[in-house]
Amino acid sequence: MKFVVDESTGDAVVNELRRLNHDVISIHEQAPGTEDSTVLNIAALKDRLLLTNDKDFGELVYRSGLPHHGVVLFRLRDERTANRVHMLREVLKLPRDKLTGNYFIVVSESKIRIRRP
Numbered sequence: 624m625k626f627v628v629d630e631s632t633g634d635a636v637v638n639e640l641r642r643l644n645h646d647v648i649s650i651h652e653q654a655p656g657t658e659d660s661t662v663l664n665i666a667a668l669k670d671r672l673l674l675t676n677d678k679d680f681g682e683l684v685y686r687s688g689l690p691h692h693g694v695v696l697f698r699l700r701d702e703r704t705a706n707r708v709h710m711l712r713e714v715l716k717l718p719r720d721k722l723t724g725n726y727f728i729v730v731s732e733s734k735i736r737i738r739r740p
Contacts, residue, residue, distance in 0.1 A: 629675035
């Protein structure tokens with residue numbers, strides 16, 4: 624699969640995706656400080672699922688109606704690296720059509736909510 628990982632999400636997520644042979648654009652590596660709307664646009668134009676910890680993307684998708692190719696928003700109480708990677712693995716278990724179908728997915732330790740904006 625193809626992903627854009629927002630800089631708020633961290634290198635561990637990028638590294639785990641690459642270890643699993645996914646195609647990853649890391650905003651932290653390639654364009655730190657990029658505006659959220661631009662990050663969302665990059666993901667949409669390149670048909671990539673965006674992974675982020677920044678809830679501002681919800682505003683961009685729901686209130687502003689910006690196009691996207693799917694967003695996974697991590698809302699974790701435990702922000703440690705091991706937990707982020709664990710929750711990423713849980714997301715990757717979702718049916719492929721949910722990960723590629725322009726859904727807005729909110730991930731917490733207790734549940735994963737999948738919505739179509």
